[in-house]
Amino acid sequence: MQLHEQYRPKNFDELVGQDKAAAKIKALAKRGLGARAYWISGQSGTGKTTIARLLGSQLAEPMYIEELDATDLSAAKLRDIEQSLAVFGLGQKNGRVVIINEAHGLNKTAIRQLLVMLDRLPSHAAIIFTTTVEGQELLFAEQEDTAPLLSRCIQIELARRDLAKAFAQRAMEIAQKENLDGKPIAAYLTLVQKHRNNMRAVLQSIEAGEMLE
Structure with a gap:
């Protein structure tokens, strides 16, 4: 899944x-x-x-x-x-x-x-x-x-603004649970901004190993 x-x-x-x-x-x-x-x-x-x-x-x-x-x-x-x-x-x-x-x-x-x-x-x-x-x-x-x-x-x-920090924190929590984490919160914030607050796209990038060192 x-x-x-x-x-x-x-x-x-x-x-x-x-x-x-x-x-x-x-x-x-x-x-x-x-x-x-x-x-x-x-x-x-x-x-x-x-x-x-x-x-x-x-x-x-x-x-x-x-x-x-x-x-x-x-x-x-x-x-x-x-x-x-x-x-x-x-x-x-x-x-x-x-x-x-x-x-x-x-x-x-x-x-x-x-x-x-x-x-x-x-x-x-x-x-x-x-x-x-x-x-x-x-x-x-x-x-x-x-x-x-x-x-x-x-x-x-739905809200369009002020989502990046909350989404970045949630993305980091998920990455840590899945052992896909290796970067600081700032990297997740950048990833969320890159995908324009699209959480689905953020998680797909994490799944592909983008947050691993």
Whole structure:
């Protein structure tokens, strides 16, 4: 298993550098996370998918969390999703969740179909979109229905600044656990800055031995 998967946070308390996003979700949880759509945006490798999965796990058991790419959303697929969301999941958590990654890949037809779906989400269901900051800007420029779509979502913007020190410290801790460490914290800080706070890329470099003497 790759390091970025092995050390992916398993709860909100393990998240690094995204305290505001975690606090927002915890506050929403007090009022109920179902019957909502969420739009998570941030730079690559800063925790979008992790937060989406953690959010989904608050509502549904793993087998009732579906994850797919926006480019896979045909009209037929969206109809199937709406039908599946109408049925309760099984287990202690009886919800259902769909995570749509790379949401900047949504086409006009999918967006218009989603506008209707989001207005009638069941109380036990949620749809979570993730996208990069750059992708979101491009989507706004190309699709006129993006603003109405976002107005139906709770927007969670991930932190972009002041991540380097926290990410460097976490990267060093992981490297030490895996016996891949041989350099001071300053080297990890440089590595994080080199990869523009992309923790996935940082851990891939560590896995390749970049922090060994």
